[in-house]
Amino acid sequence: MQVYQPIGIFDSGYGGLTVMRDIVKLLPEYDYLYLGDNARTPYGNRSFETVYHYTWQCVQYLFSCNCHLVILACNTASAKALRTIQQRHLPAFPDRRVLGVIRPTTEKARAFTRSGALGILATQGTVQSESYVIEIRKFFPELRVYQQACPMWVPLVENGEHEGPGADYFVQKYLHELFHQAADLDAIVLACTHYPLLIPKIKAFLPKQIQVISQGPLVAASLKDYLHRHPEIEQHCSKTGRRDFLTTDSATLFSRQASIFYGEQVDARQISLDVI
Template sequence: MNKGPIGVFDSGYGGLTVLKEIVDQLPQYDYLYLGDNARAPYGTRSFETVYQYTLECVQWFFSQGCSLVILACNTASAKALRTIQQNDLPKIDTIKRVLGVIRPTTEVIGSFSKTNAVGILGTNGTVQSGSYPIEIAKFYPNIKVYQQACPMWVPLIENNEHQSAGADYFVQKEMGKLLQQSPDIDTILLACTHYPLLMNKIQQFIPQGIKVLSQGKIVAGSLKEYLIRHPEMEARCSKNGQLSFFTTDSTEDFDNHASNFYGKPVKSSHLQL
């Protein structure tokens, strides 16, 4: 049996917040991270474009020996995952698996809310896809979901402006729009893997008692359980504790920004797709 690393994909840097939590919980495995920075952001692109880009990257992971790929990107999970799982995987390889970040989050979100009113903050693409309301309804039909797109947040973070006074304006603006939708919201999900970098600012502009959830720990815990439930997949994952980082854009830019998301210095290699 050929063993290979677990692939972790994002359109840019945000997936590193998920990878960090996965490595913390499952340090024994090998990981391959790819940021498609040359074509980011995905959040404003069409379903077809996001699907094509994501499929190209998934196929690259497979060519590198990965049997399991995590789409640590909400936009890719919302716009591409289902098609890849249903249409492409049966043709490519029936043994390989691609998982996303939406389902693990929606499976548990109801356990955090007492009022059955949940707020979702995401990119335009994630919000427009309707993926979160649809998936949450499957597990928690009584929960009301309120969504707010935050188109300026990713550019602020990727330009290192997320600690600036300018960021305060855009965070306060979108939080105000979300909370105006319902006074009952008691749980807010950061449905973009970039947004944990704005956690401190988000907390400033919400009433006390509202929980704000980031996805990293939830996705990592779900992956841990998945590997226990699927020993045949776990056996295909190599365990040398090694990490490799790739970007489709400048490695210098990637390495400079990546440490903000991963919390440690990162050294990447360039990939031409």
């Protein structure tokens, strides 16, 4: 019998399920264990130290569940915690890896824009970290990157108001503020995993020629390539097509809300991080 060694997928709440959905679609043979830290969401307005502490707790929990590879399917955690975890803790875990969602997005940034002007829509925490600006500058210093924080978008999605007329004002507001920075933007990256649920609204207020980039397919393709290039990690990923879901808050609430993001019904289990 194959040992259960799932690929861990972490997010501060539900948003990472949009990334998991695309990963599972591309790599359905692997086992996956999703952990949402719903009891402490949102992470977007918390300090670097707090986000690092919370994220490392959750990564440790996934390590304890036999995950040798963990994906931080959360832009805030990727921006504020990934590098510290990789540098401070992973040397003690030579057979474990933790990856984020920013690198797979930024290394493809040049292909998104013809004008050379790229917009980033994100949480306040991700914007303040300047992670996208820094990473894109490494790969493509010629690109002009403009960021816009959208603090109301996650609450709209989390409360199921993203399809209603009440969302129109805040979608228009943040798009207007972004384009006020640069009128020649021709591509926008949704740098928060909640935002794909707002794509119909976003596109309704944009000219058709402007490309809207969702991270899920990019992260999935990057993961496939990573597993191919790192057989020493891939061999620790079991393949029975199993999907499990954990939350630090109410399992009933999570299971009900998760289907909006994942596109399928899920049966979650509540866990406590006190053991870490």
